[in-house]
Amino acid sequence: MLPCRIAAWATLKSQGLVGGTIWLGPQIKAAVAINCAMLELYWFLGEQIIERQETAKWGDGFLKQMSKDLISQFPEIKGFSHRNLKSIRQWYRFWASEQAIGKQAVAPFAPIGKQVVSQTELPNTPQLVSQIPWGHNILLMQRLDDPADALFYVQKTIENNWSRAVLTHQIESGLHLREGKAIDNFEATLPQPESDLAQQLLRDPYNFDFLTLTERHNERELEDGLLEHLTKFLLELGAGFAFVSRQYKINVDGDDYSIDLLFYHLQLHCYVVIDLKVVKFQPEFAGKMNFYISAVDSQIRTEADGPTLGILICKSKSDIKVEYSLRDLTKPIGVSEYQITEHLPADLQTSLPTIEQIEAEFGNAND
Secondary structure, three states: OOOOOOOHHHHHHHHOEEOOEEOOOOHHHHHOOOHHHHHHHHHHHHHHHHHHHHHHOOOHHHHHHHHHHHHHHOOOOOOOOHHHHHHHHHHHHHHHOHHHHHOOOOOOEEEEOOEEEEHHHOOOHHHHHOOOOHHHHHHHHHHOOOHHHHHHHHHHHHHHOOOHHHHHHHHHOOHHHHEOOOEEOHHHHOOOOHHHHHHHHOEOOEEEEEEEOOOOOOHHHHHHHHHHOHHHHHHHHOOOEEEEEEEEEEEEOOEEEEEEEEEEEOOOOEEEEEEEEEEEOOHHHHHHHHHHHHHHHHHOOOOOOOOOEEEEEEEEOOHHHHHHHHOOOOOOEEEEEEEEEOOOOHHHHHHOOOHHHHHHHHHHHHO
């Protein structure tokens, strides 16, 4: 039984159909006020609609009559329009197909809430989809064809409490095609389950389309742009990232070095070093990142922190070169590409804020 299923459902099933529709008891008035119960009611309605239309071969007139009966009996409750009943029928078919049930786990581990659970622990489809608003469910049906892909976004919405606007953005950016796709050495350098959790943090490519830079932008311009749009950058990085510093200074044996961006991950409880490269990946980049991580582990990390992670974000990369470069390194490093909008005309470049203005604004935000 589903955890949010209300007792009235058993009554509904035992009563069956009256006058071509379902006889809804007074218990439903309270249940539909709760999103979870409402969506489980929708699931039951969808199940009944499909069953009656297939066995009795009723056409669309059945839905119109059902809509009239429900609206007449419960005029104060929205959601029983003919149009919405058609959506409920489509929604039920979308999720109840054998394809959807067979593909519930698209990976050995999938995030539910704040945890990582195995395939055997995954809640069933009705229980999952009832945890997100109806509008989110409609959006998923409209934008995605594969229930397995839609389930990915259901889980992410539950985990991160995404609004519909954020969910739309993530679908449009193809997050399900990018998350966990970067090349890394986490399995060899981190214990379980930290290696799986860290691997899920990475995306390839990172989508920086919220930036407008010239084609020949340099690393400082890229860094400035990301910090200018820090909220969007954090959204693209994913849940749990907390900004620590830009151009973080470390001193090793009398020489100063600067880390492009330093973050702390609140769920993994570890520092994350991000190095930005506006050129194609080179093997020496991995060695430099290994050096940075060692320095952070020695100078900043405490006993309460997990192993520091490194993320190299490059303009492009050769997967084979990345694999060879990471193979024998001892520090956990992931390498990704980034995508960016490169269409800013030269005559508009002067309208961009200066580096000093960006730093001043970002400094004020930290006050």
